Amino acid sequence: MLLVLVVYSTIVVAGLALPLAMTLGRERMQRFGENRLAAAAYFADLAAREGDSPVPELQEALQRYHDLYGEAVIVVGRDGTPRAAAGVPTGSGEIGDAVAEALRNQRTRVPDIITPWSPAQVLVAVPVGTGTQVEGAVVLAASTAAARAEITRAWALIAAGAVALLALASAIAVALSRWTVRPLTELAERATSLRRRVRDRVPPDPVADDGPRTRRRYAGPQEVRRLAATFDAMARDVDAASDAQRRLVADSAHALRNPLAALRMRLDTLGMVLPESSSAAHRKATVEVDRLTGIVNDLLALASAESRTETDAAGHTVELGPVIAERVEFWAAACADAGITVTVDVPHGVRAVLSERDLTQILDIVLGNTVKYAGAGTHAEITVEHHGGEVGLVVRDDGRGVPAADLPNLSARFFRAANTVGQGTGLGLAIARALVERAGGDFDVGAAPSGGLRVQIRLPGPARTTLSS
Incomplete structure (x- = not known):
């Protein structure tokens, strides 16, 4: 029962914690993507206003962004030659691939969710130009360190709350299972004690003990299986005690039949020679012997009726x-x-x-x-x-x-x-x-x-x- 309650509590807590963690990760990634796409769009708009000629204002804007956020950014022309850049390492293949996609008028797809194990940076590529006319591209290497740190703290707080809630639910489950199972445990202990008393009072039957015994397989929780096995064993012992009692009654009654028959014969023989003054006492003794004989016969009949099965x-x-x-x-x-x-x-x-x-x-x-x-x-x-x-x-x-x-x-x-x-x-x-x-x-x-x-x-x-x- 405790296992069932703990598993159920774990499922409930996980069903609450996991959706909350995923929602926070998606919401944080949405804010991250909107900010970086807005910055890339600003640089693309600035590059479109300047035309093909390099203007110091574009380079200054990129450098200020790099100095402020520590993220590399590059603006290229229609032919893929750099027009302005800040913090871009030479020979970066990933940036080159992102530039090629942007020149084909394709925006880089930002991941849907941020997790503590997400990549260290995300490339945000935006084409320069309007409509289908692509005049260049802006590629921004956005760092996910701040977002990952924030989501790590949020997930750690959710995990701590889930563990605390699971601990509380487990404590309640332990108390509830003990309260529920205690009567079964006490009943099994009383049945075991009764079985011991029965076995102590009834001598073992070699025939019954040596006979074949089928071992039952019980289903259900451990406490219920133990109680069922104890009751089955106690029922067998009680049946053995009842059989022993019937055998004792039958054996005793059978052993008394011959002495009573002999006593009745001797009373009949004695009655032939008794004087008239003793005839009343003789009749009373005969009646008592007949009564005892009737009891013995009835005991034998009862033992015979109870010993045979249905x-x-x-x-x-x-x-x-x-x-x-x-x-x-x-x-x-x-x-x-x-x-x-x-x-x-x-x-x-x-x-x-x-x-x-x-x-x-x-x-x-x-x-x-x-x-x-x-x-x-x-x-x-x-x-x-x-x-x-x-x-x-x-x-x-x-x-x-x-x-x-x-x-x-x-x-x-x-x-x-x-x-x-x-x-x-x-x-x-x-x-x-x-x-x-x-x-x-x-x-x-x-x-x-x-x-x-x-x-x-x-x-x-x-x-x-x-x-x-």
Whole structure:
């Protein structure tokens, strides 16, 4: 950013200084040429009045001019012989060429601009005579020393002003760039610090570290490139930490399954020989073991849903109607026992990018929650809408519902609403959301217009997937 501002300031300052310097050089050369042409024209007019005979007045005028300005001047006749001269060196070829041009009735062209490196003198040639009748010529060797000195001082002053202005603009650019870039630099430093903390807490994964890694090339200013590279590296570390967390959960849950199964078997065996007075305690212990087993199973399901990527589910499509009908029939007895009625409105042939197993698991979670928590007398409705490249699956009921403050957290891990009755792990909706998001869809839980819950699932349709691929 600093480089861009400095370059822009340099262009602006140069765009102001160079035209000013050129204008001063042209204006000074114009005054110089007018003065010397006027002097040469005066000598030409004087020579024309004197005729061909040499008159002392012409020589005196030339000598006075030479003494005053130190510039050589010569007046020649029609045949090129000198009539009067002052300060002219003998054998000067340049003066001879200028005389020849003037005798051909051609005036010497004065340069357009004076610069510090212009020639030391300029030859000004004026023909003597009127009209096309040339009676002679006047050649004046005008010195440019005074004009060059004057323009050198003017250009030096312009250069000093340009340097001062550029220094001021650079100082402003430095302050502005630092003020603008400081948040990016601080953000990059915080991201680097966070990355170090993540890497310190997460052990290295040999498989991930040894895998191929594509090196990205970043565009833009240095600070932006550094911030982008730091964020990409931090994102990789955060992904590694998330993977390590999922592996820990999955490994821990898997390690707990066998001990819990063994404990459940021993409790069942122990229950055969326990007296009637201990049967209540035995039932409570069995319930707790079953609850822990449910938590472990849900943790395994959640870890499995989060560990698989969207590309793993992208190749599966399922027709929603048959799967929904089959799961509603499966839960029909449980719904009847809970006093819940379910209606289905699903168009024929609607397909979505999702595996049948995942759709079955999602429906079991949603219908299971409805049976457990909606309450007797609840009516649930399952609808499917197909619009554009998306498929919308909505399950709404008019049951008990949950407080409005708890709605945003219902799909979070281990969260249970304040009015929840019965036992549960708080992982069901989190698993359903992970399955939907893995397929590239959206999962949302909100309040139904009738007062209960509304679970809205948006899934990509096969048409959108084909188009995007």
